[in-house]
Every structure is written in C-alpha cells, then in structure tokens.
Amino acid sequence: MSSHFELFGLAPAFAVDAAALDRAYREIQSRVHPDRFAHAGDAERRASMQWTTRVNEAYRTLKSPVQRAKYLLELNGVDVGFETNTQMPGDFLLRQLELRETLAGANQPEALDALLAEVRQEQRLLVQGIAQLIDDSKDYAAAAGEVRKLMFLDKLAAEIDVAYEKVE
Amino acid sequence: MALLQISEPGLSAAPHQHRLAVGIDLGTTNSLVATVRSGAATVLPDEQGRALLPSIVRYHADGRVEVGYPAQARQAEDPKNSIASVKRFMGRGLKDVAHAEHMAYDFADAPGMVQLRTAAGVKSPVEVSAEILKVLRQRAELSLGGELAGAVITVPAYFDDAQRQATKDAAQLAGLNVLRLLNEPTAAAIAYGLENAAEGVYAVFDLGGGTFDISILRLSSGMFEVVATNGDSLLGGDDFDQRVFCWVVEEAKLPPLNARDMRLLLVKSREAKEYLTTHAEARITARLSGGEVVDVSLSAEKFCQITQTLVHKALGPMRKALRDAGLGAEDVRGVVMVGGATRMPQIQRAVGEFFRRDPLNNLDPDKVVALGAAMQANVLAGNKAAGEDWLLLDVIPLSLGIETMGGLAEKIIPRNSTIPVARAQEFTTFKDGQSAMSFHVVQGERELVQDCRSLARFELKGIPPMAAGAARVRVTFQVDADGLLSVSAKEAATGVEASVAVKPSYGLADADVERMLRDSFEHAKEDMRARALNEARVDAIRLVEAVRGALAADGALLSAEERAALERQAAALAAVASGSDHRAIRQASEALNRATEEFAGRRMDAGVKRALAGKRIAGLDL
Numbered sequence: 001m002s003s004h005f006e007l008f009g010l011a012p013a014f015a016v017d018a019a020a021l022d023r024a025y026r027e028i029q030s031r032v033h034p035d036r037f038a039h040a041g042d043a044e045r046r047a048s049m050q051w052t053t054r055v056n057e058a059y060r061t062l063k064s065p066v067q068r069a070k071y072l073l074e075l076n077g078v079d080v081g082f083e084t085n086t087q088m089p090g091d092f093l094l095r096q097l098e099l100r101e102t103l104a105g106a107n108q109p110e111a112l113d114a115l116l117a118e119v120r121q122e123q124r125l126l127v128q129g130i131a132q133l134i135d136d137s138k139d140y141a142a143a144a145g146e147v148r149k150l151m152f153l154d155k156l157a158a159e160i161d162v163a164y165e166k167v168e
Numbered sequence: 169m170a171l172l173q174i175s176e177p178g179l180s181a182a183p184h185q186h187r188l189a190v191g192i193d194l195g196t197t198n199s200l201v202a203t204v205r206s207g208a209a210t211v212l213p214d215e216q217g218r219a220l221l222p223s224i225v226r227y228h229a230d231g232r233v234e235v236g237y238p239a240q241a242r243q244a245e246d247p248k249n250s251i252a253s254v255k256r257f258m259g260r261g262l263k264d265v266a267h268a269e270h271m272a273y274d275f276a277d278a279p280g281m282v283q284l285r286t287a288a289g290v291k292s293p294v295e296v297s298a299e300i301l302k303v304l305r306q307r308a309e310l311s312l313g314g315e316l317a318g319a320v321i322t323v324p325a326y327f328d329d330a331q332r333q334a335t336k337d338a339a340q341l342a343g344l345n346v347l348r349l350l351n352e353p354t355a356a357a358i359a360y361g362l363e364n365a366a367e368g369v370y371a372v373f374d375l376g377g378g379t380f381d382i383s384i385l386r387l388s389s390g391m392f393e394v395v396a397t398n399g400d401s402l403l404g405g406d407d408f409d410q411r412v413f414c415w416v417v418e419e420a421k422l423p424p425l426n427a428r429d430m431r432l433l434l435v436k437s438r439e440a441k442e443y444l445t446t447h448a449e450a451r452i453t454a455r456l457s458g459g460e461v462v463d464v465s466l467s468a469e470k471f472c473q474i475t476q477t478l479v480h481k482a483l484g485p486m487r488k489a490l491r492d493a494g495l496g497a498e499d500v501r502g503v504v505m506v507g508g509a510t511r512m513p514q515i516q517r518a519v520g521e522f523f524r525r526d527p528l529n530n531l532d533p534d535k536v537v538a539l540g541a542a543m544q545a546n547v548l549a550g551n552k553a554a555g556e557d558w559l560l561l562d563v564i565p566l567s568l569g570i571e572t573m574g575g576l577a578e579k580i581i582p583r584n585s586t587i588p589v590a591r592a593q594e595f596t597t598f599k600d601g602q603s604a605m606s607f608h609v610v611q612g613e614r615e616l617v618q619d620c621r622s623l624a625r626f627e628l629k630g631i632p633p634m635a636a637g638a639a640r641v642r643v644t645f646q647v648d649a650d651g652l653l654s655v656s657a658k659e660a661a662t663g664v665e666a667s668v669a670v671k672p673s674y675g676l677a678d679a680d681v682e683r684m685l686r687d688s689f690e691h692a693k694e695d696m697r698a699r700a701l702n703e704a705r706v707d708a709i710r711l712v713e714a715v716r717g718a719l720a721a722d723g724a725l726l727s728a729e730e731r732a733a734l735e736r737q738a739a740a741l742a743a744v745a746s747g748s749d750h751r752a753i754r755q756a757s758e759a760l761n762r763a764t765e766e767f768a769g770r771r772m773d774a775g776v777k778r779a780l781a782g783k784r785i786a787g788l789d790l
Contacts, residue, residue, distance in 0.1 A: 009780040024780060026391065030559045031775035034588065034649035038347045038548035039187070039318065040714040042761040047768040049648055051776070053590045060585070161491060168487060 003075060004058035014072055014134040016062060025059045065127045066154055069134065069147045078140040080147070092149055099156060109167055116160050119153055126150045187317035189347065189549035190308045191355070191541025194297060194321055194335065196255040196377030196404055197508065199223050200535060201304040202542035203312060204551070209359065209539040212311045220534065221307075223377075225299045226250040227288035235303045247272035247431040249286045253406055254300075256378045257282050257293040258338075259330030267410055272427035281334065294338045301342035315706070318347035320545040322537050324379035325351035326399030326485075326565045328611050329623050329653045336650065343699070345706075347548040349650040352376070353383035354394055354562055355540030356506040360531055361387045362543065362558075368501040369395075371489075373519050373527065374537075375482065376507040378404035382486050384493040384500070393561045396492035396584045398485035403478065405441070405509035411474050412437035412466065416452055420462045429456045436462075444468050445511045472514045479518050486522055492584050503527045508534050561586050564651055570643060571608035571617045573598070580645045583613065587651055592644040596637045604629045605641060609655055628657045697750070704753040708745040711757055712738050715764055718771060725770045737763050 005012040008024035030036075032051040037044045061067045073080050099119065106112050126146055133143035190203045190212070198220040202211045211219045218237070226239035227249045243250035251273070257265060262277040274285040283290050301321075308316060321339050323332055332349055339346045353372035360366060366387050374381040381399040385392060413434050417425070425433070432454055440450035444466070454462045490497065503519055505527045510516065519527050547557045563586055569579040570593070581591045597605065606627045612620030631639050643657045715738045723731050737760050744756040 007776070026559065027779035028776050029561065030390075031779050032772050033559060033561075035348070035544075035548055035560060039550045039710065040718070041711045041764055041768075043764040043768040044714070044718065044771070047765070047772045049588050049646075051772045052649075053588045053646070056586050056589055057591075164491065165484070165488065168484065 004061055004071060007055070007058050008062070010062075012072065012075060014065075014069060014131045016068065021059070021062055025055065028055050065123075065130070066147060066150050069130050069143065069150070072134055073140055073144055073147070076140055078144060080144050088148065088152075089145075092152075096152055096156070103156070103160060103163060106163065107167055109164065112160055112164055112167065116157065119157055119160065123150060123153050123157075126153065186551055187549040188308075188312050188314050189318050189320070189542075189545035189551065190304075190312075190316060191320045191350075191538050191543070191545045192301065192304055192322065192339075192344075193352070193355075193538035193541060194255065194300065194323075194338075195223055195537075196253050196379065196406065197223060198377075198534065199300050199304060200538035201308050202535070202538040203308065204542050204546040209542045209546075211535050211538055212308055214307055221300065221303060222252075223254065223300055224250055224252045225254065225296050227286040227291065229287040231288055233288070233299055235299050244428055244432040244435060247427040248274050249288075250431075251284060251286070251291070251296050253378055254293050254296040256402070256406070257284075258297065259328070259332075259334040260293075270410065270413070270430065272431045281330075294334050294341060297335070297338035298341035301339055301344060305342055305344055316344065317549050317710070318345040318545065320348050320350050320355075320541045320548065321346060322350050322352045322355050322541050323651075324374075324376070324399065324401055325353050325381040325383050325394075325397040326379065326401045327651075328401070328566055328621050329568075329651070330621065331401065332651055336652070343703075346650075347545055349652070350541055350544055351381070351383065351394070351397070351562055351651075352379075352537045353381045353397070353506065354385070354392065354560065355538075355544065356504055356531070356536045357383070357385045357387065357392055357540070358543050358558075358560070359536045359540035360504045360528070361385075361392060363531070365389075366502065369493075369495060369499050371486075371500045371503045371523065372506055373482075373486075373503055373510065374399075374506040375509040375515060376404050377509065378402070378406050380404060380482055380485065382482075382489045384489050384495065390558045391561075392558060394563050394586075395495075396489045397563055397565050398489040398492070399565065400481060400485060403481050405438075405507075405512075407478050408441050408475050408509065408512065409434055409438045411478065412441055412452075412471065415466065415470075415474050416462065416464055419464045422456075422460070422462070426457060429454075432456070433462070440466055441471070441512070444471050445513065468513070475512075475514065479514050482515075482518065483522065497523045500525075504531070504536075505529050506531075506533050506536055562649075562651070563587060564589070564647055566611045566621075567613055568609070568611050568623075568645055568647070568653060569620070570595070571610060575617045576615060577610050577612070577617045577620050580643070581647060585647075587647050588649050590644060590646040592642050595641045595643060597631065597634065597639045597641075598636060600636050601633045602636065602639070603631050603633065605631065605639075605657075607643065607655070607657060609645075609653070623653065624655065626655070626657075628659065631659050701748060701750040701753075704750040704757070705745050708741055708753050708757050711760060712742050712745070715760060718764075718767065722767075722771050722774060725774055726767060730767070734760075734763060734767065 003012060008021055010016060010020060032048055032055060034045060034048045034052060037048040061071050070080055102115050106115055126149055130143055130146045133139045133146060190201050193200045200211055200219060200221065202209055213219050221236045222240040224239040224243060226234040226242065226246060239250055243252060260282055262268065262275055262282040265282060268275060276283040276285050276290055281292055283292050305316065321335060323335050336346055336349060353374045356372050356374060357370060368387060370385050370387055372383045379401050380403040381397065383397040384395045386395055416433055416437060436452050436454050440452050443450040449465055449467045451465050452462065456462065500523055503523050503525065510533050516527055546552060563584045564581065565583060567579045567583045568581040569577040572578045580593050581589055604627055606625065608622065609624040610617055610620040611623050614620055628641060639659055641657055641659050643655065646654050715734065719731065719734060741756040741760050745753050
C-alpha cells in the first residue's frame with residue numbers, strides 16, 4: 001500500500017503544503033466518497049467506504065503536526081517508543097508543572113484564554129524545531145524527543161478545553 | 169489546453185431515466201417529504217394541499233392507524249393511544265425519557281428501547297415512526313406516480329448510534345430504500361448554501377420540537393464540510409411547552425391531572441407559546457374533565473423568565489462547537505436558523521448576542537431540512553451529472569469507545585471525526601489462561617463508562633491459553649457514511665482469529681424487524697412473499713443497471729474475458745429477476761456482487777489516480 005504522502009501526491013516531508021494537501025484530499029474524496037456510489041452495487045459501496053476511510057485517516061494524520069511527525073519517523077524506521085520512553089528533560093518537566101499549576105488556578109475564561117495562547121506559542125516553536133530536525137538535519141532521534149514534548153502540550157491543550165466547560 | 173474528458177466513476181455513462189428520490193424530515197412535531205422536480209426542490213403536500221404531517225400516530229383497538237391531522241385533532245380525547253413526539257423515545261430506555269411522569273402514555277420498559285402500550289398492542293417507537301414514514305412514502309408515490317428508488321432520511325446531528333440505528337430500522341420497516349441518513353443541520357446548510365451561493369464558515373442553529381443541534385460548516389463551491397457539531401438531543405420546543413404547562417398548573421393551583429386533562433393543557437400551552445412569538449400576552453383557557461375552568465394569562469416577559477434556563481442550555485453546545493472547530497464567533501459569516509422553535513424571540517435574541525450578528529431567517533425554518541434532504545437524495549440517486557453535484561463531508565457527533573478496567577471509557581474514535589472512519593486499538597488479557605474477553609462499546613465524552621451511553625456488549629471467545637498480557641486482541645471500530653457503527657475484534661498473537669460484528673443493543677435485531685413486518689402485513693392483508701419478491705427484483709434491477717453503467721464507464725480496466733464474464737452474469741441476473749423466485753434472485757444478486765469486487769477495487773484505484781492527475785494538470789494551468 002502506498003504511503004499517506006504518495007496517496008496525496010506529496011513529497012514525504014514534515015513541511016507540507018497545506019493547500020496542496022487539501023486540494024488532493026478533496027479531489028480524491030470527490031471520486032471515492034460513498035455519496036458517489038449510493039445507488040451502486042454492494043461491492044462498489046464497500047470498496048468506496050474502504051477507500052474513503054483510508055483517505056480520511058491519511059488526511060487526519062498529515063493534517064496534525066504530531067501525527068505527521070510520528071508517521072514520518074515510523075516511515076524512516078525510527079522506533080519512536082512513545083508509550084515506553086517517558087524520559088523527559090528536567091527543565092521541560094518543570095515548565096509543564098508550572099503550566100499545570102496555572103491551569104489548576106484558572107477559574108475565569110480569560111485566564112484560560114491567556115494560558116491557551118501561551119501553550120499555542122510553545123507548540124508553534126516546537127513545530128518549527130521539529131521541521132528543522134526532520135527535514136533539514138534528518139536527526140530523527142532528536143526529533144522524536146521534540147515530538148514527545150509536543151504530545152505533552154497537546155494533552156494540556158485538551159485539558160484546557162475541558163476546563164472551559166467547567167468555568168462557563 | 170484541451171483536456172481529455174473522463175466520466176466520473178459511479179455515474180453511468182449510459183443515459184438512464186430520472187430516478188424517483190425523496191428527502192424526508194422525520195421531525196418531533198411535524199414531518200415532511202420533498203423531492204427535486206425540474207431542477208427545483210419542492211415539498212410534496214397532501215391531497216388537501218398541506219405540506220406538514222403532524223408526527224402523531226393514533227392506534228385503534230380494531231387495528232386501524234391514523235396518522236397526522238386526524239390523530240392530532242383527537243389527541244386530548246384519546247391520549248394513551250395518540251402517540252406524539254415519538255422521536256424523543258427513539259433508541260432510548262425508559263430511564264432516559266425526560267418528564268416521563270408528565271406524559272400521558274402507558275410506558276412499558278423493555279430491554280433497549282422503551283415501548284408504549286396502546287389499544288392495538290405494545291408498540292415500539294420504531295413501529296410508530298414507521299407509520300409516519302409509510303404515510304409520507306405513499307404521499308410521494310402518489311404524487312410522483314411511481315415507486316421510489318430511494319430516500320434520504322434526516323436525523324438530528326447530535327443523535328447517537330442507537331437513535332440513528334432506530335431511525336434506519338423505521339425507514340426499512342416502512343419499505344423505504346435508505347440512500348443515506350443525513351444530519352438535519354447539514355441538510356439545511358445544503359439548501360441554504362445552494363440557494364445563496366454561500367462561501368465561508370457558517371453556523372446552523374437548529375432547534376426543533378425535541379432536539380437541538382449546532383453545526384459549524386465550511387462552505388465553498390461544490391463542497392459542504394462539517395467542521396464541528398454539538399447539541400442536546402433532549403432539548404426542543406416541547407420543553408418550552410412543558411415549562412408553560414407547569415406554570416399553568418402552579419398558577420391555577422390545579423390538583424394532579426388525569427391523562428386527558430394533561431394533554432389538553434399541553435396543547436393549550438403550545439398554542440400560547442406560538443401566540444407569544446408575535447404578541448405581548450397570551451390567555452390560556454380550558455375546561456377540565458372535572459368541570460374546573462382554567463383561565464390564566466401569560467405575558468411574554470414571564471414566558472422568557474420561565475424558559476431562561478432552557479435558552480441557557482443551548483449556549484454550552486454553541487461554545488463547545490466553536491472551540492472544537494478552532495474558531496471564534498467572529499469567524500462565522502452567517503447563522504442559519506432552522507426548526508420551528510427558532511421563531512421564539514428569546515432564541516433569536518440569544519443567538520444574535522452570542523454570534524454578535526443578526527441570525528439568517530430567510531428560509532422557512534419548517535421546510536429547509538426536507539428541501540436540503542431532497543437535494544441530497546437527488547444527487548445520491550445519480551440524477552445529477554458530474555460537475556453539477558457536490559461533495560458533502562460530515563462528522564460523528566460523539567466519541568466512540570470501549571470500557572477498560574476500572575469502568576473507564578477508552579476513546580477509540582473522537583467526536584467530530586470525518587466519516588466514514590475506522591480506528592483500531594489493541595487490548596490484552598488480564599489473567600493467565602484467560603480464554604474469553606468481554607467488550608462494552610460506549611458513546612459519549614465523559615471519562616466514566618456509567619456517564620456514557622452503552623451501545624453494545626459482546627464477547628470474544630476461544631482465545632488460546634496464554635500468559636496474562638500476551639494475547640493481542642485488535643478491536644476495530646468502523647463508522648459508515650450514515651454515522652452507524654460496527655465493531656469487530658480479532659485475536660492475532662497466535663494466528664488464531666476470531667471475529668465478531670455487533671449491532672448496537674438499542675437497534676433492532678433482524679428477527680424483530682421481520683416480526684414487525686409480518687405484523688404490519690397481517691393488518692394490511694398484504695402478501696409478505698409479494699413484497700419480498702418485489703424488493704428482490706428492485707434491488708436486482710438496480711444492481712444490473714449499476715454494473716452496466718460501471719462497465720460502460722470503466723470497462724477498459726478489465727480484460728476482454730473479464731468484461732464478457734461480468735456482462736454474462738449481469739444478463740443472467742436480469743433474466744432471473746423476471747422470474748418469481750425471490751431466493752434465486754437474491755442468490756444471483758449476491759453472485760454478481762461477489763463477481764464485481766475486483767472490478768470495484770480497480771475502479772477506485774483508477775479514480776484516485778485520475779484525481780491526482782487532474783490536480784497536476786490543474787496546477788500547470790495556474
């Protein structure tokens with residue numbers, strides 16, 4: 001089976017052309033989507049659902065920086081070991097504790113807005129670093145460490161999301 | 169640069185006749201059927217010219233069933249047998265039904281879905297809904313002059329899997345070929361977007377009789393993409409009636425009421441609510457069965473006050489939908505209002521304040537969903553040429569997961585995933601030598617399983633003896649384009665495979681559907697065999713037509729022998745279909761389906777290749 005990048009006719013790199021990805025996704029969807037086969041036979045409807053499922057999964061993976069980085073590292077044969085390797089640098093962990101304390105103390109939507117902006121900024125910096133490590137220096141081991149950090153921040157962003165529901 | 173033309177897969181190159189397809193809005197309060205005629209979507213009225221069909225079904229002891237206005241007119245006289253707002257019970261257990269104590273029905277708690285005791289026996293919400301759908305189907309067939317090729321049925325976007333499955337079961341029971349279950353706000357967006365050539369981010373605020381949806385969509389030419397959806401499947405206009413009803417009972421200091429009086433006052437409460445849309449005060453008068461006279465006046469201001477918490481309930485889902493979409497209220501270019509309950513001024517005000525813009529009310533909020541569904545049905549039936557149609561990408565509203573140790577819900581497919589979607593997760597055994605695992609499939613956002621909706625339970629047996637943690641059981645969730653889930657599990661560590669497919673426990677087993685079909689035909693004195701034969705024939709003809717269309721469009725993907733073999737098999741099915749043995753027709757259809765699997769796969773591959781080729785050429789043109 002072709003890679004997610006090949007599926008959309010893109011070069012396998014962390015820096016993706018978002019517009020090209022969107023365009024290829026829509027082009028393919030407009031040909032394989034189940035709505036095109038609603039009146040077709042079972043075999044075609046099944047094939048259409050399988051294809052669309054695959055295209056949706058590939059698109060979701062390439063759209064998300066964390067998923068895209070993990071996928072690229074796997075393609076390059078790097079054992080990312082995100083489940084087992086939980087070693088993180090001390091200063092990063094300290095910063096995480098700090099952010100989590102801020103989250104625990106935030107009881108106004110405005111406080112959460114400020115925290116979320118901070119998290120987004122750190123995510124942006126990490127994504128830039130990952131792009132450099134994967135695409136330019138091809139230092140996949142170092143990239144894996146940065147991806148782990150990004151996963152921490154994604155989780156925190158999800159928790160901020162839940163916190164909004166509590167303060168509203 | 170001149171480009172070579174290639175026809176779209178799935179659309180037959182051979183000319184075919186226009187297929188009769190309809191969109192049905194199966195609403196809590198009213199239902200409608202619409203179709204596309206001469207290029208324009210239009211609601212099909214009944215013989216008296218009325219577009220709406222009140223969603224009320226009345227059962228008589230002699231088996232007669234009345235649907236719509238006649239049932240509505242007598243509902244206060246015969247409350248237990250006149251079922252209104254049945255949509256609120258679809259896919260729901262008795263404990264899930266809000267205000268059951270205030271309802272005039274005789275409920276029977278059944279495993280899975282609540283049932284209703286009537287003069288004509290115990291009825292499930294699926295059967296009641298099927299009665300409404302049957303009337304709409306007959307109306308459409310009479311008006312269009314032929315048998316329907318298929319129907320799009322709308323459901324609230326926030327309906328969970330059990331509610332969707334129940335709706336599809338009802339449609340099948342009514343003899344409809346379901347082309348797709350379509351989310352109501354998405355249907356409205358299609359109607360609005362096409363009419364106004366809208367582009368950009370739009371919100372659809374859909375407050376119906378019993379359900380509330382908010383969907384955020386990105387519209388562009390030829391594309392409707394749902395970014396996020398949220399809602400409350402137990403919030404609607406009915407709840408506002410209920411508040412007025414409770415206020416009247418308190419204000420007039422009424423004693424506990426019987427079923428008839430309850431229904432009477434509820435009808436009066438609804439009338440008062442509607443009156444207050446354009447008036448400052450509504451008078452509510454009624455003579456109860458014991459002779460007491462109720463005479464109270466409700467001001468618009470008081471009405472706002474007693475329904476404030478309901479309006480507030482809609483705000484949370486709106487915020488969540490925007491957050492999930494990663495957008496702010498300022499990014500939304502327009503808010504389309506759908507559903508009769510959005511006529512209430514307090515709703516208009518709250519939505520306007522939230523989005524800081526005037527809501528769009530230029531579509532009939534009662535009809536827009538049915539019209540959008542009709543447009544989609546027309547596309548799905550293949551009546552539109554390539555290039556004139558559009559692509560619709562929708563999402564699942566609630567996360568799907570599995571119960572793990574400690575009663576926690578492990579999410580497998582997150583909410584707002586674009587469908588169709590599949591996701592797999594591996595689980596392992598807890599004890600040495602464990603030979604079976606039991607799975608509990610749940611839907612919802614909460615961490616604890618007890619706070620989520622239970623969809624299905626199943627067991628995987630025959631796991632070979634292994635140490636704890638050594639088995640590798642891969643559980644796969646697949647959600648199809650209707651938003652319906654199927655689950656399978658497979659033990660793979662030893663190469664021994666077992667798999668099981670489950671249907672949600674709230675859906676009906678095939679045997680139930682068969683029993684209901686039999687029951688309904690005993691009353692109608694129709695012949696089951698004739699129906700089975702007719703359905704097999706219709707399906708066979710549809711399949712032959714589809715295969716011939718595919719061969720005409722993409723026959724080049726096959727060798728001459730392969731093509732000849734498929735043509736022979738299609739001809740064979742066409743011949744069998746004119747016979748009278750429905751089993752033989754089914755078998756021949758299945759054979760043709762199997763024979764076309766390879767061809768179907770190649771067509772999809774070719775479609776993807778063409779998509780990319782088209783993109784590159786387009787890129788050169790830029």
